[in-house]
Amino acid sequence: MPARQLRWLLIGNSRWHWALEAPDGMGRERVPHFLHLPPPTAAVDPPLAWAAVGPVPPQAALPAETRLALEDVPLADAPPWLGIDRALAGWWAARLTASPVLVVDAGTVLSLTRVDGRGRFAGGRLMAGAALQLGAMASGTQELPALEGGLASAGSGELWPRETAMAMTQGVVEGLAAAVLEAGRQVRSLEAGCRIVLTGGDGPALLPLLQRSPELGEDVLLHRPDLCLEALVALHPRPPVGAAQARPRSSRI
Numbered sequence: 421m422p423a424r425q426l427r428w429l430l431i432g433n434s435r436w437h438w439a440l441e442a443p444d445g446m447g448r449e450r451v452p453h454f455l456h457l458p459p460p461t462a463a464v465d466p467p468l469a470w471a472a473v474g475p476v477p478p479q480a481a482l483p484a485e486t487r488l489a490l491e492d493v494p495l496a497d498a499p500p501w502l503g504i505d506r507a508l509a510g511w512w513a514a515r516l517t518a519s520p521v522l523v524v525d526a527g528t529v530l531s532l533t534r535v536d537g538r539g540r541f542a543g544g545r546l547m548a549g550a551a552l553q554l555g556a557m558a559s560g561t562q563e564l565p566a567l568e569g570g571l572a573s574a575g576s577g578e579l580w581p582r583e584t585a586m587a588m589t590q591g592v593v594e595g596l597a598a599a600v601l602e603a604g605r606q607v608r609s610l611e612a613g614c615r616i617v618l619t620g621g622d623g624p625a626l627l628p629l630l631q632r633s634p635e636l637g638e639d640v641l642l643h644r645p646d647l648c649l650e651a652l653v654a655l656h657p658r659p660p661v662g663a664a665q666a667r668p669r670s671s672r673i
């Protein structure tokens with residue numbers, strides 16, 4: 421019988437994040453790959469485990485019994501209102517680095533999540549992410565354009581653009597990077613060994629700006645694009661070969 425594709429799912433506020441393990445067929449260890457897709461409009465094949473901070477549409481028909489709850493994430497001192505994506509990312513980043521960490525998840529919201537040197541949630545910060553900031557500028561003004569492509573729609577690399585759209589994207593990305601740099605400076609003054617772990621959809625846009633700072637060398641700053649999904653896979657590893665699993669409905673995601 422051919423091996424089935426395994427899936428894990430994290431529902432964000434902008435996109436659905438999938439970890440997929442393609443069948444190998446050769447008995448070799450399977451390595452997940454990751455996809456970030458718009459929310460689906462119909463039922464999806466049931467994941468091995470899933471979690472959500474964004475809306476869960478009933479038509480997706482996701483089974484309640486495989487949904488991960490905050491209590492399933494072994495992050496000490498996590499308050500009951502903490503977003504499960506933040507808990508997953510904080511717990512896994514602390515495990516990966518074996519150090520205090522500040523997770524920077526540059527998603528719909530840019531969340532900063534601190535885990536101290538004893539592996540305990542130690543607070544954080546939330547601010548509007550890039551697409552939200554750009555959307556707010558467009559909807560709250562007469563003259564500013566809606567930039568459908570987000571940061572990518574008008575990236576120039578120019579520090580001081582003359583053109584409006586480029587000035588908007590440059591302002592947003594520089595503002596977010598400055599907030600992260602200052603937060604990093606503050607947490608490292610509290611715990612000198614604190615590492616910064618960057619993830620989320622706008623991570624690639626922020627990375628070069630953060631790397632300009634001599635304080636954030638490779639020993640401090642780590643880019644881990646699929647941190648939350650890695651945590652989900654680590655908490656719900658694949659079942660032993662031959663164990664019963666939910667049957668996929670099709671070969672779609």
Ligand SMILES: Nc1ncnc2c1ncn2[C@@H]1O[C@H](COP(=O)(O)OP(=O)(O)O)[C@@H](O)[C@H]1O
Nearest residue numbers: 432433434435527528549550551570620621622
């Ligand atoms: N194809 C895309 N669709 C939506 N957002 C994207 C895309 N590519 C990059 N982004 C950026 O990623 C951010 C959303 O990050 P993401 O990690 O997908 O969020 P969430 O986990 O909240 O769904 C937005 O601010 C946007 O600028």
Ligand SMILES: CC(C)(COP(=O)(O)O)[C@@H](O)C(=O)NCCC(=O)O
Nearest residue numbers: 432433473501502503527528529531
């Ligand atoms: C902060 C968040 C909106 C981030 O969501 P995202 O941008 O990753 O979709 C989410 O983690 C959330 O809804 N948190 C609940 C409140 C909290 O963590 O304090």
